[in-house]
Amino acid sequence: MGDIRVGIIGVGNIASMLVQSVEYYKAIDSNEGLIHEVIGGYDIRDLRFVYAVDVSSEKVGRDLSEAILAYPNMVRKFVNIPRLGVTVRMGRILDGVAPHMVDDFKPAKLPEPSEDELVREVLDAGVDVLVNLLPVGSEDATRFYARVAARAGVAFVNAIPVFIASSPTDSIVELALENRAPILGDDIKGQLGSTIVHRALASLARMRGAKLVETYQLNIGGNTDFKNMLALERLKTKKESKTLAVASTQDEPEVLLREERVYAGPSGYIPFLGNTKISHMYMRIKAFAGSDVEIEVKLKVDDKAMATAVLVDVLRIAKILKDNKLGGSIPWASAFYFKHPPVPVKSDYEALKMLYRGLEELGVEARPKLLEYY
Numbered sequence: 001m002g003d004i005r006v007g008i009i010g011v012g013n014i015a016s017m018l019v020q021s022v023e024y025y026k027a028i029d030s031n032e033g034l035i036h037e038v039i040g041g042y043d044i045r046d047l048r049f050v051y052a053v054d055v056s057s058e059k060v061g062r063d064l065s066e067a068i069l070a071y072p073n074m075v076r077k078f079v080n081i082p083r084l085g086v087t088v089r090m091g092r093i094l095d096g097v098a099p100h101m102v103d104d105f106k107p108a109k110l111p112e113p114s115e116d117e118l119v120r121e122v123l124d125a126g127v128d129v130l131v132n133l134l135p136v137g138s139e140d141a142t143r144f145y146a147r148v149a150a151r152a153g154v155a156f157v158n159a160i161p162v163f164i165a166s167s168p169t170d171s172i173v174e175l176a177l178e179n180r181a182p183i184l185g186d187d188i189k190g191q192l193g194s195t196i197v198h199r200a201l202a203s204l205a206r207m208r209g210a211k212l213v214e215t216y217q218l219n220i221g222g223n224t225d226f227k228n229m230l231a232l233e234r235l236k237t238k239k240e241s242k243t244l245a246v247a248s249t250q251d252e253p254e255v256l257l258r259e260e261r262v263y264a265g266p267s268g269y270i271p272f273l274g275n276t277k278i279s280h281m282y283m284r285i286k287a288f289a290g291s292d293v294e295i296e297v298k299l300k301v302d303d304k305a306m307a308t309a310v311l312v313d314v315l316r317i318a319k320i321l322k323d324n325k326l327g328g329s330i331p332w333a334s335a336f337y338f339k340h341p342p343v344p345v346k347s348d349y350e351a352l353k354m355l356y357r358g359l360e361e362l363g364v365e366a367r368p369k370l371l372e373y374y
């Protein structure tokens with residue numbers, strides 16, 4: 001099948017988990033923990049990192065194998081990584097570095113490349129898929145790199161809540177459509193993260209004829225992702241993405257949203273937690289004869305593992321879409337994997353069915369099949 005040539009935008013903690021996990025799965029010769037073992041003949045071991053961009057003086061200019069372990073990244077080194085022969089390139093800072101994050105992301109004092117220069121670099125590196133792993137709130141920077149991908153005709157995976165894939169009339173999506181460059185997004189929904197667990201419980205209430213009355217989801221963690229989100233103005237889209245993901249499981253999401261009866265978002269930075277994310281969820285549900293049901297859940301996960309499990313599926317799907325010359329935003333490919341997809345879907349079962357049907361139309365098989373879908 002050949003390799004999937006991946007370019008990384010933002011060499012932070014997820015990038016570290018992603019690069020290390022490919023080596024980890026090569027070393028253990030098992031597929032335990034993956035969502036899909038094989039998609040269209042591609043295995044996790046077919047992912048190859050050929051390009052990377054950051055703006056931090058700790059990372060730019062270093063081999064990707066070293067940059068993923070540089071300050072302030074904190075995913076522990078859990079596997080040996082060979083030198084990758086990929087030097088992290090200087091990117092465009094724009095709004096990627098919030099004022100309170102300058103000591104963490106330490107912008108390098110180097111000339112910033114133009115859009116034309118980056119398009120050339122991406123083409124020269126033979127990138128198939130660019131994955132956007134910038135800090136939340138990087139609206140301008142995400143749009144800048146998404147345009148680079150669209151112009152270069154490569155796939156773009158948008159892991160963060162900047163609404164591009166979910167805005168089908170956006171000029172970048174139109175450009176990507178013209179250039180047959182697929183865009184998948186927006187905002188990764190972790191493997192067993194707070195969003196999917198919360199959605200599953202809310203969907204269950206609906207499936208049993210009960211109704212979600214009010215709910216919250218409070219998340220705390222201790223990495224730069226959570227520290228960056230201390231700036232409230234950067235959080236807006238994250239909250240929107242998480243809140244809509246929960247509300248859209250119900251019959252009247254607009255009522256829940258209008259009455260502000262759903263709250264879901266990051267709620268605190270606690271340094272000693274590191275990459276551990278703790279999520280507290282509460283739901284009040286009206287059931288039979290007006291009776292109240294309350295559910296409270298505590299979830300504790302390795303936040304970066306949860307995101308990466310999804311990325312390794314999505315990168316393979318992005319490559320398949322590109323090889324099939326499908327450009328622009330592709331709703332069926334995003335719904336299962338992202339919190340704020342182009343078309344919100346009531347349950348993740350429906351989203352998975354959409355994915356399998358879409359792949360089947362392309363003659364592509366995913367293994368194992370996680371549900372019957374006829």
Ligand SMILES: NC(=O)c1ccc[n+]([C@@H]2O[C@H](COP(=O)([O-])OP(=O)(O)OC[C@H]3O[C@@H](n4cnc5c(N)ncnc54)[C@H](O)[C@@H]3O)[C@@H](O)[C@H]2O)c1
Nearest residue numbers: 010011012013014054091092093096133134135136224307
């Ligand atoms: N479960 C999850 O971890 C999860 C789920 C959904 C979305 N996300 C989002 O994914 C993104 C990446 O997460 P992370 O933990 O790897 O973040 P991180 O803070 O560890 O890394 C961000 C990286 O981006 C770099 N950067 C900043 N501005 C830049 C620019 N203009 N150009 C290039 N690089 C730039 C920083 O130097 C840093 O290396 C975050 O926005 C996060 O909210 C994460």
